[in-house]
Amino acid sequence: MKNIRYILGFLYKIPFFGYLIKTTVILMRAPYLLARIQRLEALLQKKEQLLETKNSFDEFYVAFEEKFRGSREEIKKRANQYLSYIKDLPFETNKTKILDIGCGRGEWLELLKENGYNARGIDINSLMVKISKDLFLDALEADAIEYLGIQKDESISCISGFHIVEHLPFELLMTLLKESHRVLQKGGMVLFETPNPENLVVGAHMFYKDMTHKNPLPPDVAQFLLEYNGFTSVQILRVNGSFDVDFKNDFLNFQFNSQFDYAVVGYKL
DSSP: OOOHHHHHHHHHHHHHHHHHHHHHHHHHHHHHHHHHHHHHHHHHHHHHHHHHHHHHHHHHHHHHHHTTTOOOOHHHHGGGGGHHHHHHHHHHSGGOOOETTTTTTTTTHHHHHHTOOOOEESOOHHHHHHHHHHHOOEEEEOOOOHHHSSSOOOOOOOOEEEOOOGGOHHHHHHHHHHHHHEOOOEEEEEEEEEETTTSSHHHTTTTGGGGTOOOOHHHHHHHHHHHTTOOEEEEEEEESOOOOOOOHHHHHHHHHHSSSSSEEEEEEE
């Protein structure tokens, strides 16, 4: 073996034989290199297909929001009820850093901006982000977990998310809450609004209009999840109207006439 290596080394120094050896090695590796190129091409093609699918879904979800979510004016009117909670935070208005997860069309961002707050929204839907940017709002296409993961400890004053938590598998929801607590400043607040399954029509019917929803989240469970992840003074706010029908029975009124949504609010000491 040593003799063979010595001979090959000697021949390699001779231009003609060196070229011949290099060519032979390349030809021997050609099937491997070709297979690797084909794998890379397949991966690129798959990535392009996924991107095309995502763009198609982004377009669908914008149309879906327009059909079922309500107008910008309606959403801003609903969101207005939370401004008092922002104003009660122990930070100066121009120093309050707010992150809105799943900012969508940017109604909440727009309302915060109109009231002098620095707010950034993130969303995985590129078209939603474009809508917000076209309104000169601070919006970024990003995954919530990944974005929170690169933020510094205690760097954000408030984290909000409207109709987001019901989209997440349990493991991701727990990670979201854990990371939110880590990056939240002391005295800061989280606010998550979601459909209220205490209303049976919401829990059994309206919730499933959005095919991307995972599971309804009962208010007391959401409260427990926040408390488990370190948040204090957790409140449940039942909001956004009901059917306004009196069944003359407390049990039926609760089951069918509870508010359509609720928000869970928690603080970091």
